[in-house]
Amino acid sequence: MTPPAGRHFLQIPGPTNVPDRVLRAISGPTIDHRGPDFSKLTLEVLDGLKQVFKTQSDVLVFPASGTGAWEAALVNTLSPGDRILMFETGQFATLWCAMARKLDIEVDFIPGDWRHGVDPAQIEARLAEDSGHEIKAVAVVHNETSTGVASRISDVRRAIDDANHPALLIVDTISSLGSIDYRHDEWGVDVTVGGSQKGLMLPPGLGFNAVSERARAAASEARLPRSYWDWEGMLETNPQGFFPYTPSTNLLYGLREALQMLREEGLDAVFARHDRFAGATRAAVGEWGLELLAQDEREYSSSLTAIITPEGHDADYLRKVILERFDMSLGTGLGKVKGWTFRIGHLGDLNDLTLIGTLAGVEMGLDIAGIPRSGSGVAAAMKFLSAG
Numbered sequence: 018m019t020p021p022a023g024r025h026f027l028q029i030p031g032p033t034n035v036p037d038r039v040l041r042a043i044s045g046p047t048i049d050h051r052g053p054d055f056s057k058l059t060l061e062v063l064d065g066l067k068q069v070f071k072t073q074s075d076v077l078v079f080p081a082s083g084t085g086a087w088e089a090a091l092v093n094t095l096s097p098g099d100r101i102l103m104f105e106t107g108q109f110a111t112l113w114c115a116m117a118r119k120l121d122i123e124v125d126f127i128p129g130d131w132r133h134g135v136d137p138a139q140i141e142a143r144l145a146e147d148s149g150h151e152i153k154a155v156a157v158v159h160n161e162t163s164t165g166v167a168s169r170i171s172d173v174r175r176a177i178d179d180a181n182h183p184a185l186l187i188v189d190t191i192s193s194l195g196s197i198d199y200r201h202d203e204w205g206v207d208v209t210v211g212g213s214q215k216g217l218m219l220p221p222g223l224g225f226n227a228v229s230e231r232a233r234a235a236a237s238e239a240r241l242p243r244s245y246w247d248w249e250g251m252l253e254t255n256p257q258g259f260f261p262y263t264p265s266t267n268l269l270y271g272l273r274e275a276l277q278m279l280r281e282e283g284l285d286a287v288f289a290r291h292d293r294f295a296g297a298t299r300a301a302v303g304e305w306g307l308e309l310l311a312q313d314e315r316e317y318s319s320s321l322t323a324i325i326t327p328e329g330h331d332a333d334y335l336r337k338v339i340l341e342r343f344d345m346s347l348g349t350g351l352g353k354v355k356g357w358t359f360r361i362g363h364l365g366d367l368n369d370l371t372l373i374g375t376l377a378g379v380e381m382g383l384d385i386a387g388i389p390r391s392g393s394g395v396a397a398a399m400k401f402l403s404a405g
């Protein structure tokens with residue numbers, strides 16, 4: 018195959034397109050991670066991260082993928098045999114549950130249909146039954162990247178409070194941070210888990226934990242084995258601008274630049290831009306006559322849209338056609354929804370025309386793959402975007 022001209026369209030829901038400014042920042046010389054320039058960089062980045070997590074508490078940065086940050090959240094707060102509550106929103110919730118079980122945590126995994134978010138009423142009912150307070154934590158995924166469903170975390174918080182239960186609240190925001198409104202402090206979250214390669218517009222390789230006072234108190238009692246993931250070394254060295262082991266120096270340059278970009282646009286404008294792209298994408302899906310995987314409009318994700326292909330049409334064949342013909346990557350169906358769903362990532366560094374180009378690639382792909390559509394989704398999305 019001849020290499021195509023122009024840019025590859027990376028429209029998967031993470032990793033996302035890395036802005037040129039961030040790539041340039043990352044290409045700087047690697048410096049001494051125990052020297053004075055590095056200390057300044059760390060302090061600046063940690064301060065900027067607090068604004069994105071909307072917290073006054075500490076945010077810790079691990080050289081890791083999001084999965085590492087999941088593990089850090091669990092091993093620092095829990096002990097072997099502890100019970101926790103999780104909710105089956107989709108593939109990422111399922112993987113996190115499997116991890117917890119490997120770590121010798123007892124998970125009550127509330128079943129879900131992969132088309133809805135966390136049901137706060139079920140959380141409240143389970144906690145209300147637990148009068149002995151055996152459940153130590155509720156761990157949920159904010160934006161379920163396999164389904165395009167965003168759970169209402171403030172309602173989950175309310176459910177825990179209404180049950181009058183002391184469980185910690187642990188939330189995965191790997192695909193929502195920096196694209197969908199999220200408030201660590203206001204929603205009383207104890208550990209927020211994040212990653213670099215989605216809304217934060219960086220390459221993969223940084224994992225985050227925002228840690229409340231209650232989470233720190235839990236860490237002093239927690240007995241799961243931990244070494245690399247131990248918060249303590251981070252909490253000791255971060256205030257001076259350092260890390261207990263070698264951090265991802267160049268990714269932190271990129272993070273500084275990405276945080277600056279988010280500040281320049283303003284977080285509220287960033288969220289509004291994602292809401293608008295999601296609205297335009299849903300307008301396209303509706304006009305094509307295809308079905309969304311998400312069923313509750315209160316839970317539509319603004320960072321990605323998962324779409325069902327009609328009976329008898331393979332979603333991965335559609336993705337293959339689009340990659341080969343138009344050099345665009347779309348998200349595959351994961352786990353239980355593999356083969357009959359595909360995902361359009363519309364998060365991170367993109368604008369109106371990137372989105373229209375993306376939807377045009379999908380529309381042409383549908384035609385080439387022989388998947389019937391009723392109208393032009395691209396026209397519907399253009400109308401949506403030009404209206405405001």
Ligand SMILES: *Cc1c(COP(=O)(O)O)cnc(C)c1O
Pocket residue numbers: 031082083084085109158160161162189190191192212221
């Ligand atoms: C991407 C993602 C993960 C996994 O992160 P990795 O960086 O691949 O380890 C976990 N949870 C959610 C919601 C994600 O979107």
